[in-house]
Amino acid sequence: MKTKLVIAGLLIMLASLNLKAQWVVNDPINTATSIANTAKEIIQTSSTVSNVIKNFQEVKKVYEQGKAYYDALKAVNNLVKDARKVQQTILMVGEITDIYINAYQRMLQDENYSLEELGAIAFGYTKLLEESAYLLNDLKGIVNASTLSLTDKERMDVIDSVYDSVKHYRNLVSYYTNKNIAVSYLRAQKKGDTERMLALYGDSSERYW
Template sequence: MKTRILMLLMGTVLLFSGKAHAQWVVTDPGNFAGNIVNSVKEIATASKTVKNTLDGFKEVEKLYNDTKKYYDALKKVNNLIGDAYKVKECILMVGDISEIYVTSYKKMLSDKNFRPSELAAMASGYAKLLEQSGESLKELKSIVKSGVLSMNDHERMQAIDRIYTTLRENRSLVSYYTRKNISVSYVRAREKNNLASIKALYGNTASRYW
């Protein structure tokens, strides 16, 4: 597995080498993003059928943990400039979106202030946002692929900029969605005079949610 990851990273380094305005020169630059695209799709699919229990959420968490190694490895690729940097950031933003969902929703499953129907609706909302982000990453994969000859460098860079903006908005939306969900629990806990339990569940960072 380590050998496979190193091979994928080498392809990524080749993809990001050279000037920002140079043509993408690499045998298959979509390999790295392709693995993540497939994983995000699996996470979104599993989220639609997730049971509203911690045990039922284990499959989603496992899928994310299996993919996390790709994000962690990509973070170590440095000295990128221009659109090469944006390609990397696009992939990492999808990782951020997945992490926000998995870590926050796992805590929500232990939150007694949410009803099962509400938890199901939340999982569905996260799944939709994940699917949208996965589609953007899928498009990015096709754009940076060396076999795409219908675009010139300027058109390709414009497309990357557009996807970068879309994913940044998606990440902000997922953060906002999470804050709003937790704020509902906070209001309910305050009505029950039980704020301590919420702070204990969501930790010291909980104050940013309300």
């Protein structure tokens, strides 16, 4: 019963945060799904660089609309362990989109990638974002009132499973980003242009590799 009340309380709290701030995006699942769906447009219409950039700007806009949700959630403290795991799972999906947005917008400025490669990279990010959104949807189902027939242990087992899976995808996104940037680095080395390439991806604190 305690677990049910804690998780229900977290949902009520998140809903009240959304209402108070009047955010455009009021559901992290909608945010993640919208970003994944908009990212698909990059793949579908990536025949020109201008199309890739234009569509990515739409992805970034959706992300920035939902970023307030994740930023506010980070500030929520003093949650008990069970509710904190739900919170951390949601935040990891935000981190996945954050890595994607920040890395890909720099890749678009990187001359070491072809247009076809940028489309392929976008495809990879889209699949990882989609899987993360599906998992977040599973989490929503667990804390929904319609699933109150589950025992506390069953509920927490699912929450633990979703948490571990989202963490896995977060790590995959980091690894995927690192590998793609490493390709650019090797090409820059061959051209003797590593200084410009490294400057594009920021200092050591900003890099994902």
